[in-house]
Amino acid sequence: MSRHHRRHLAAALLTAVCASAATAGTLQVTVTGKDGQPLPDAVVLVEPASGARGKAPPPVQAHIVQHKMQFVPAVSVVPVGSRVRFTNQDGWDHHVRGVPAGMAGLSTGASAGFELRLTGQVNGQPAASTEVVLGQPGPLQLGCHLHGSMRGFVYVADTPWVLKTDAQGMATLAEVPEGAARVRVWHPDQLVEGSPLPVQVQAVSTVTVPTQVVPRRRRL
Structure with a gap:
């Protein structure tokens, strides 16, 4: 390849990279609960209208x-195929039962999800732990057969545009395609998932998504 062709190819690649960067934006989403206050631990998903x-x-x-x-x-977000290690740091036995959460759990059989048992930690000994691979997208509810008050959640995502809100109810998603999109919110304490909110993603965009969620108080 001649020097001229190499320069032309390099320029074309640079133009393509710049064009790609110019069409991707950052979307800052604030999620609020029924009381209008910031809602932590909400899973925010952005779906470009283009279908990308x-x-x-x-x-x-x-x-x-x-x-x-x-x-x-209490809530984790992981990509499909991720390994999740569960460790019991309490001095008594626990189960870990993972089943599809919400409406999805009503349409799945008893064999859906996973189940394991972890023995209690003994002083001076390593805590018992086990790994599972999560290969199906969607939310999972975690529970313990021995202690019914224990609740946790894992959202298994098959999209790069997903994030959990922080203590201020905010999630900042980068590299979102510019243009029309929809924002969906999933939260462990929602009874019914709300309608997606249409947004217009620009270089830097902000949006507030109100919900009807009244979060439960966690045991201390």
Whole structure:
């Protein structure tokens, strides 16, 4: 390849990269509950109206512990195919039962999800832990047969445009295709998923999504 052709190819690649960057924006989403206050632990999903799916995010290694009769973190978001390690840091046995959450759980059989048991931690010994691979997209509810008050959730995502809101109810999603899109919100305490909110993604955009969610108080 001649020097002229190499320069032409490099310029074309640079133009393509710049054009790609120019068509992607950042969308800052604030989710509020029924009381109008910021809603943490809400899962925000952006769906471009063009139907673009984006590059599937690679699987990750996540960790959820059982501590003081709680799943920590209470809500996790992981890509499809991720490995999740469960560890029991309490001094007594726990189950981990993962089943499809919400309406999806009503249409699945008893064999859906996964189940395992972790023995209690003994002083001076490593805490019991086990890994599972989550290969189906959608929300999972975590529970313990022995302690019915324990609740946790894992949202398994097959899109790059998904994020959990922080303590201020905010999620900032980058590299979202510019143009018309819809924002969907999923929360563990919602009774029915609300209608998607149409948005126009620009270089930098902000939107507030109100919900009817009244979050439960976690046990301390």
